Amino acid sequence: METPRELARGRYNLVTATIRAIIEQIQAIWRTLTADTVEEAMSGEAGALIAAAAVAGQLSVAEAASAYIAAQMEAQDASPVPEAALIARAFAGIGPDGGPLETLLYLPAIGVRRRVAAGMPPEEAMIGGLVDMTMYTATAIADAARSADQVAMATTRSCVAYVRVVQLPACSRCIVLAGQIYPHSEGFLRHPRCDCQTLPLAEKDWPGVPTPQQLFARLDRKQQAKVFTVAGARAIRAGADLGQVVNARRGMDTVHIYRRTLQVTHEGATRRSVYGRSRSRAGDHMRRFAGQRYGQATSMRYYRSDRSPRLMPEEVFRLADGNRDEELRLLRRYGYIV
Incomplete structure (x- = not known):
């Protein structure tokens, strides 16, 4: 095995x-x-x-x-x-x-x-x-x-948690998070071109995953300077905390809707989709709207939920706040599982 x-x-x-x-x-x-x-x-x-x-x-x-x-x-x-x-x-x-x-x-x-x-x-x-x-x-x-x-x-x-696994070459924002363990429902920080992955855990601890400091040590000085800048790499070699040198959340965007921070999508929310059918059965009204291809309207033959935007998986986990039953309920509601 x-x-x-x-x-x-x-x-x-x-x-x-x-x-x-x-x-x-x-x-x-x-x-x-x-x-x-x-x-x-x-x-x-x-x-x-x-x-x-x-x-x-x-x-x-x-x-x-x-x-x-x-x-x-x-x-x-x-x-x-x-x-x-x-x-x-x-x-x-x-x-x-x-x-x-x-x-x-x-x-x-x-x-x-x-x-x-x-x-x-x-x-x-x-x-x-x-x-x-x-x-x-x-x-x-x-x-x-x-x-x-x-x-x-x-x-x-x-599965109770996951550990972030970072593969070199990687940027400073990813290296600083290497080996960190999160509850299974905590959102995954990523950026464009990020190829980090989750390793699911059945236990609270996980040995053998490279830490940020170990990944930093594997880079030669030229690579360290490229990833962390010359000054940043020098500071880390001098003993500075790697997490303080790197702002791991730099460049991460959020969406604000009705005074709340939510991650939603209208994709897969049409009447014919799994989520759309479930909302229709629940009595949700479906509003006719134009299809989209590269941002341009195509026809008015589509129907979409009039009241309920479709939450992204990470938003489901945030709202459930660690309650596994609530996670499963919301994931079913928004058409990710059956």
């Missing part, structure tokens, strides 16, 4: 391999586009193909989450049996900000136009757009994997 660390490495390799494969597909499509037609192409077939590839990547990593958590619990001599089944498609088609993934993937085309308008040669502008596209895609797939893992943890009562 594989050890928990081997299982975690296997999960990491699966997610990164999926990201690489999807990005290769997207790169092949992007190479057929030109700076003067990229926006039109992204509103048409090319954009649909790119979005479909990214969604397929999200769905693939989400589908593997339940088996990964079960294997981890079994390796830790804990019950691998979940109390509910994860719905993989609930994690696909959504961007890291909770908005439509298609809209997010249209932004690189806008970036190309802006670069050209600023005087950049069209070829370089397209390279910049591809860099943006790969960043958005990789982040969306990695986020789908982490969210699915955390929901699968919530369905498995034997």
Whole structure:
């Protein structure tokens, strides 16, 4: 039987391999586009193909989450049996900000136009757009994997916590959190291109995971300066607390709605979705609205919940405040498990 660390490495390799494969597909499509037609192409077939590839990547990593958590619990001599089944498609088609993934993937085309308008040669502008596209895609797939893992943890009562596993190369914000243990329901701090992962725990303590100081020591001085800045690296080597040198939450954004801080999405909230059907049965009114493709209205043939925005998994965990039964209730309500 594989050890928990081997299982975690296997999960990491699966997610990164999926990201690489999807990005290769997207790169092949992007190479057929030109700076003067990229926006039109992204509103048409090319954009649909790119979005479909990214969604397929999200769905693939989400589908593997339940088996990964079960294997981890079994390796830790804990019950691998979940109390509910994860719905993989609930994690696909959504961007890291909770908005439509298609809209997010249209932004690189806008970036190309802006670069050209600023005087950049069209070829370089397209390279910049591809860099943006790969960043958005990789982040969306990695986020789908982490969210699915955390929901699968919530369905498995034997899983009580997770440890943050950081793979080098990594940025200072991630290194400072390496080896930290969190309750299973605590949100996962991440940033664009973050490939850190959760390792589920059946116990409160977990030996053998590299600490921030150990990861720092593995970097040579040039790498230390690149990640933490010259002055920051020098301070850490002199004995400064690594957590004080790095602001781990820098760049993390929140959304404020009706005077409350919430993470919500309207993706997967249509009448035909799992969440939409559950709200309809509960008597929620469905309002007709236009479909969206890259931020542009398509038709008025869709219906969406008129009262209840769909909470993101991390918001469910925050509101449940550690109550496992409440977590499961909310995860069912918002269509992440059945």
